[in-house]
Amino acid sequence: MLLMGACPTPERDTIRFGLDPAFDEAGLGPWLKALYEEHSGERIKLVPMPAERLVTAVEAGELDEVLVASELSMNALKAKGLLVEVEPMAHEEFVVIGPHKNVLGSHAGSRGVTMYRDIARSNYRLLEPHPDSLEGGMHEWLFRQTRDRIKPGIWFASKLSGQQLVRAAIQGNTFALVRRSSLLLTSREGHIPHRIWADADPELVLVFTAGRIHPQRTKGDQERAARFHKWLVGPEAKKALTTFGEDRVGHPFFGAGAPLEGQGATFAPLRPWLKEQLNKLPKSDSTSSPPPKAKP
Numbered sequence: 249m250l251l252m253g254a255c256p257t258p259e260r261d262t263i264r265f266g267l268d269p270a271f272d273e274a275g276l277g278p279w280l281k282a283l284y285e286e287h288s289g290e291r292i293k294l295v296p297m298p299a300e301r302l303v304t305a306v307e308a309g310e311l312d313e314v315l316v317a318s319e320l321s322m323n324a325l326k327a328k329g330l331l332v333e334v335e336p337m338a339h340e341e342f343v344v345i346g347p348h349k350n351v352l353g354s355h356a357g358s359r360g361v362t363m364y365r366d367i368a369r370s371n372y373r374l375l376e377p378h379p380d381s382l383e384g385g386m387h388e389w390l391f392r393q394t395r396d397r398i399k400p401g402i403w404f405a406s407k408l409s410g411q412q413l414v415r416a417a418i419q420g421n422t423f424a425l426v427r428r429s430s431l432l433l434t435s436r437e438g439h440i441p442h443r444i445w446a447d448a449d450p451e452l453v454l455v456f457t458a459g460r461i462h463p464q465r466t467k468g469d470q471e472r473a474a475r476f477h478k479w480l481v482g483p484e485a486k487k488a489l490t491t492f493g494e495d496r497v498g499h500p501f502f503g504a505g506a507p508l509e510g511q512g513a514t515f516a517p518l519r520p521w522l523k524e525q526l527n528k529l530p531k532s533d534s535t536s537s538p539p540p541k542a543k544p
Contacts, residue, residue, distance in 0.1 A: 256276075263290060264468060265449030266297040266311040270382050271456075272470045273410045274429045274493065283488060284479060290472055295319045300380070303451065306330045306351050306461055312468035314459045317382055322457050322490055330465050331458035337458040337508035338489050342386050343515040344446035345414070346423035347372065352445075367396040367423050374423040375416055381409030382454065387425050390451075417437050417509065427454070427501040430520065436497060439462055440525045448517040455506045490515075 267277045281292040297305055299318040303325060305311055315337060316322045325331050342516055344363060350356050355366040367374055368391070391399065410427070414434040417424035418441055427505040431441065446452060460477040463470050466537035479485055486504035493501035499521060 256287045259467070261291065262293045263472050264293050264295055264310065264312045264466075265476075265485065266295045266302060266303075266305060266314040268299055268345055268382070269289075270317060270410070270427075271315065272296060273433065276492070276502075278493060280480070280485070283485065285478060287479065287484070288475065289475070292476070294408040295406040295460050296371040298380075303328065303330070306465060309465060309467050312461055312466050313480070314461070315480075316457050317454060318385065319455075320385075320399070325409050325459060330458040330462055333460040333477055336455050337486070338430050338456040338504060339483050339501045339506050339513060340454050340456075340502045341447060342425050342448070342452040342454060343444060344423065344425055344426050344452075345417055345441040346374075346432070346443055346445050347396065347421050356445070359414045359446060359449050361390055361393040363446050365396065368394060368396055368400050368403075371400070371402065372418070372423060375408070375413065375420060377401055377425060378407045378409040381413075383409050383413060383425055383427060386452070386454070390425070408474055414441075417452075418442065428513075431518070432493065432497040432499055432501060435525060440529065441522065444519050444522050446450060447519060448512040450507075450510050450512050453513055454501070474480065 263383065265277070265281070271277050277294045277296070281294055283288070284292055295305075295311060297311070297314075299316075299321045302318075302321045306314065306325060307330065309330070314325070316325070322334075326334065346367075351372045352358070352366050352370055357365075360482050377387050379388070388420060404422070406413070406416065410430045413424055413435045414426045416429050417426065418439050421442060423445070428447070443461065456482045458477060460473055466473070489502055489504050490500055500515050507514050
C-alpha cells in the first residue's frame with residue numbers, strides 16, 4: 249500500500265529557476281544548471297520568463313529562485329514582499345557601436361547620457377532596439393535623461409535585440425546600443441563593429457540580481473532553494489562566472505557581483521579587443537573604409 253506523502257513530488261524535488269529569456273543567447277541558464285547539479289546532485293528546472301510575466305508567476309508559486317536583469321521587475325518583486333533574500337550575482341555592460349568616421353567631432357569622448365544627447369544632435373542615424381528588450385529599456389532611459397522632447401527623425405525603430413541588433417547596426421553602419429555578450433558572440437560570425445564609441449561606462453552597467461522566493465510564496469522545498477541561492481551568490485559560482493565565455497570568444501561575457509558605485513564593469517574594456525580584430529582583417533574588409541550606408 250502506497251502511503252500518502254511518502255514520495256516527494258516532482259515540484260518539491262526540483263528547484264524551479266526563473267530567468268529572463270535574454271540570458272538564453274549566451275547560454276547562462278544551462279551553464280549554471282549543469283554547474284550546480286554537478287556540485288550538489290540536486291536538480292534544477294530552468295523556467296525562461298519574460299520580465300512582464302515574472303511577478304505574476306512568482307505570485308502563483310511557480311518559482312523558487314529568480315535571476316533578474318530588469319530593474320523594474322526586481323523593484324516590483326521587492327515591493328510586493330515576494331523575496332526573502334536578494335543579492336547581485338553578476339553584471340555585464342551595454343556598449344555603443346557606430347560608424348568608423350568621427351561624426352561627433354570634439355564630442356567623441358563623451359559618456360553615457362551625454363553621448364546619447366550628442367548622438368541625437370549629430371544628425372547621424374541610430375538603430376533603436378526592441379522596446380521590450382533589455383537594450384530597449386536602457387535606450388529609453390538614456391534618451392529620457394537627455395531631456396530632449398522628440399527623438400530625431402533619423403533614429404529608426406526596430407524589433408531587434410541581442411545578436412540581431414548587432415548585425416543590423418554593423419551592416420547599416422549606424423549607431424546602436426548593444427550588449428557586450430551579444431557583440432562578442434556575433435564576432436564569431438565575422439561581424440566586427442566599425443567602432444566602439446562607449447564601453448567601460450558606469451552609466452551603462454547591467455546588473456543581474458538573484459532572489460530567493462519567500463517561503464510563503466512557493467510550493468518548493470525551502471532547504472533546497474536556500475542551498476541553491478547560497479551557492480548562486482557565493483564565491484564558487486562567481487569565480488566560475490568570471491571565465492564564462494572565454495572558451496568561445498577569448499573574453500568573459502560577465503563579471504561577478506556588481507561593480508562599486510560610480511565604476512564601470514570589472515572586466516577588460518572591448519576597445520583593445522576591437523583593435524586586435526580589425527588588425528586581423530584583410531585591407532579590403534577593414535572598417536576604415538566603411539560600407540555604403542544601407543537603411544536599416
